[in-house]
Amino acid sequence: MTNSTISRPGPGTCTLVGAGPGDPELLTLKAAKAIASATVLFVDDLVSDAVVAHASPQARIVYVGKRGGCKSTPQAFIEKLMIAAVREGENVVRLKGGDPFIFGRGGEEVEHLREAGIAVSVVNGITSGLAGLTSLGAPLTHRDRAHGVLFMTGHAKPGDKGPDWRQIAATAHAAKLTLVIYMGVSSVEQITAELLTGLPGSTPVAVIQHASLPRQRHALTTLATLPECIARSGLASPSVMVIGDVVQGVAAWQAQGASALQTAAA
Structure with a gap:
């Protein structure tokens, strides 16, 4: 046009x-x-x-x-x-x-x-955190699995220590919230370690790179194995990480179980 x-x-x-x-x-x-x-x-x-x-x-x-x-x-x-x-x-x-x-x-x-x-x-435009999980057939909110969403950045401003991931994990667990983390791949080990203080290691995670584009790739894993998953799959920026029980709505997760680890073209 x-x-x-x-x-x-x-x-x-x-x-x-x-x-x-x-x-x-x-x-x-x-x-x-x-x-x-x-x-x-x-x-x-x-x-x-x-x-x-x-x-x-x-x-x-x-x-x-x-x-x-x-x-x-x-x-x-x-x-x-x-x-x-x-x-x-x-x-x-x-x-x-x-x-x-x-x-x-x-x-x-x-x-x-x-x-x-x-x-x-x-x-306004559609944000990749929404488009990415939608492309896998799962929602960000669900009446039984997630009562809300937190959109977070994993890339802090220079001189800023960034989000308090321990507090975020505790809040997300208590309130049943989905976490959508942008620009977090390079800090995934630190983010994961701190989130594990308040979220179960079995919490489902989807990582989506190049959301909505023909070259989109994704991986499904759990919070406990998230850093290993990203390293093995080769997923890099720009990627979003979606953490929470809503990821159970992804068909591949349902088919393979909570220990699923999959990287595939969309």
Whole structure:
């Protein structure tokens, strides 16, 4: 879906758009329209080419890679580029993987743009933590297995010690919550050790890499064997880890039992 022509009527605009987990068919209609009407797009590293293909042929595409553990465009520089483009009358779309407001630093960008006197619109996208487990046929919540969900980051800000995983484990166990951990593969041994202080080692876990894309892979295991599973399967970033009894809804888990360990293409 593209427009053959795009225009710059008056003052520029700025929209933060969630590109979803990668499959272009998971874009919302509102997201596709915003992408098609942009005159310049600032695109994160994890946004798929099939999503960017919705842009107009006349649009300027600026790749501002943001990926944990890799060299990235400084956040402050991205914001300066966006502000300058809006002031030049461009229709700016900041295209982010997943949802801008779920570990996408969208909140920071909105604050800085508003401080510069620029109004910002936000279009939500499907986050990979939801799309990943859904692709395996299991829910994040379940009346019998999970009364809620905690979306957590496993990648702390420099100088920040990060989440208190022991407290999170105790809360998740007492309240029957599903844990969805983003950017946690590199810290999986520490995270697992601390979660085991409050969650049973038999707690089911699904690890999904490249959720919704043709190259998606996943592994099923238990909390006690999670680090070993990731090492053996070769799963790496970008992956999400879903921890909780809802993983029992995955057909392969039901077929193979709670000790299942499987890596397979979706």
